[in-house]
Amino acid sequence: MNDQIRPDPPADTGPAVGYLDFARVGPLSRPAAAAIAEATGLATRLDPADLDLLFARADAARDSAARLLEARPHEIALVPSTSNGLFTVAAALDGAGTVLVPRDEFPANLYPWLRFAARGGPAVRLVEPAGHRHLTPDLLRRHLTPDVTALTVSAVDSLTGHPAPLAALKEVLGPGRLLIVDAIQGLGSVPLETKAADVLVSGGQKWLRSGWGAALLLIRDRCADRLRPGLGGWAGVTDPFAQRHPATPLPGAAAHLATNPDFPAAAALGAAIDDLFDQGGPAAVGARIRATLAELLDRARRAGADVLLDGLDPRERAGIGTFRLPGHDPATVHRTLETAGLITTRRGEWIRLSPHASTSTAAADLLTDALRTLTRPAPHPEPHPKPHPEPHPEPHPEPHPEPHPAPHPAPHSEPHPEEPTCPTS
Known part of the structure; x- marks a missing residue:
């Protein structure tokens, strides 16, 4: 165990650009x-x-x-x-x-x-x-x-x-x-x-x-x-x-x-x-959080999402907004967001977004791109052209064999094991 205590946090610490999960836990400031x-x-x-x-x-x-x-x-x-x-x-x-x-x-x-x-x-x-x-x-x-x-x-x-x-x-x-x-x-x-x-x-x-x-x-x-x-x-x-x-x-x-x-x-x-x-106190920080959340929810709406309590005025919503994407499995939506670098919480059919005042506009762009991968129509594969059949060469006439004397009929026997007995084999 390393017992050394670092006097100051590293300069590069902080949440990722797509961290939208402050309602679950906020990365240490x-x-x-x-x-x-x-x-x-x-x-x-x-x-x-x-x-x-x-x-x-x-x-x-x-x-x-x-x-x-x-x-x-x-x-x-x-x-x-x-x-x-x-x-x-x-x-x-x-x-x-x-x-x-x-x-x-x-x-x-x-x-x-x-x-x-x-x-x-x-x-x-x-x-x-x-x-x-x-x-x-x-x-x-x-x-x-x-x-x-x-x-x-x-x-x-x-x-x-x-x-x-x-x-x-x-x-x-x-x-x-x-x-x-x-x-x-x-x-x-x-x-x-x-x-x-x-x-x-x-x-x-x-x-x-x-x-x-x-x-x-x-x-x-x-x-x-x-x-x-x-x-x-x-x-x-x-x-x-x-x-x-x-x-x-x-x-x-x-x-x-x-x-x-x-x-x-x-x-x-x-x-x-x-x-x-x-940072200006609760009112100033809250105004930035609400503006960021409003933009995120607007991006979700544009992608066809249903927003929970969509009739709320932005002032009637704190730092949390929740949406679902009709016709899409919520677990798949959540995984897609995570793959795109967006950290959110899934509650049943709902995806919860909770940005902070420090959340940048890049998070909204990530959300737009991630939802687009789910909602854009899948491309139809190009039909493959049917190959033209090769022309069959005209059969050459077989030469007439010389007549042979008719063989004596063979006695009845079982077919050879390697010989097919069914015409579909």
């Missing part, structure tokens, strides 16, 4: 890679001041996240992943009541509620949105029975790219019910109505391009007293070495910490958020 290298260097050396520097990097990441989410720093904790954050919230909810979950939610925002419902937590009720669109305020209103205590939604649908109307949903819920948001498909790609979220969780490995190992957990002060530290461990209390346990929880979201963060991952997350602001 240079600022994030540099932050990981720097933090790993500190952890490798670990002089007396280095551990303090690592904690400082995590605190800086939390401060940057607070700026992004329009929150106070103490309302944010760093957890290992989006899934871990959602399980943390599910463990913190009181057992009474019901959590509403859209039926087509990404599984990471379904399993925490199901698992804890089976262990005495709130019941789960699935809500069926209409026509691949996100949950609407009217539909939510029809499902608001007195037992409902929370709604959990993705900020952006992972298949269609349709953003949830977070502010309108929170208005329907009112102050007495929680709006819990899985923001990973929107944070870093488009502006989000984050102020509407009572609780928000998001990793950074997709649109923020910070890699795995650190995620944001936002718990607003306005609802903190309704969430008990179900998974909060020694790192979430004021005195971990108290004589009596459990000790008093830390204020804010830190009460839900199980342990210390992954420091290199936390540093990368903070660097990625800072880089987002250096």
Whole structure:
């Protein structure tokens, strides 16, 4: 194993021209890679001041996240992943009541509620949105029975790219019910109505391009007293070495910490958020992403593709667009795109495109060329001319043989083994 730590990422790192899969995972950005290298260097050396520097990097990441989410720093904790954050919230909810979950939610925002419902937590009720669109305020209103205590939604649908109307949903819920948001498909790609979220969780490995190992957990002060530290461990209390346990929880979201963060991952997350602001912030980056996606979907339409939720205004779609090519096997379409250098995701019959602000126009040209190979008519082979038959020469007359005496008839015998006995042989 090579234990040498490279201080800076190679200058030529970065996604390929045809990388259109940021909704699955975003290749590590240079600022994030540099932050990981720097933090790993500190952890490798670990002089007396280095551990303090690592904690400082995590605190800086939390401060940057607070700026992004329009929150106070103490309302944010760093957890290992989006899934871990959602399980943390599910463990913190009181057992009474019901959590509403859209039926087509990404599984990471379904399993925490199901698992804890089976262990005495709130019941789960699935809500069926209409026509691949996100949950609407009217539909939510029809499902608001007195037992409902929370709604959990993705900020952006992972298949269609349709953003949830977070502010309108929170208005329907009112102050007495929680709006819990899985923001990973929107944070870093488009502006989000984050102020509407009572609780928000998001990793950074997709649109923020910070890699795995650190995620944001936002718990607003306005609802903190309704969430008990179900998974909060020694790192979430004021005195971990108290004589009596459990000790008093830390204020804010830190009460839900199980342990210390992954420091290199936390540093990368903070660097990625800072880089987002250096590029103009969510609004500027989102405008570039939406323009690039609109061009890609237009190229797909020109090739005869069906676009999922094609009636959406570009502002009603985040960084995700999905299409299918009628009459063509989806697996074949996906392989053809990959062969052409286009990295996408296939979900059943749909091909998902998710570019970033750095995606160049060359990706749209690659898409056009790849789809053209599938949709252009196959050339008809030229018919081969029939060969002219060779003229048969006139037969020469055989000379008449001299007459011989008639032979005596031979006795009956079996034919010779090599002699054909059937005229078609």
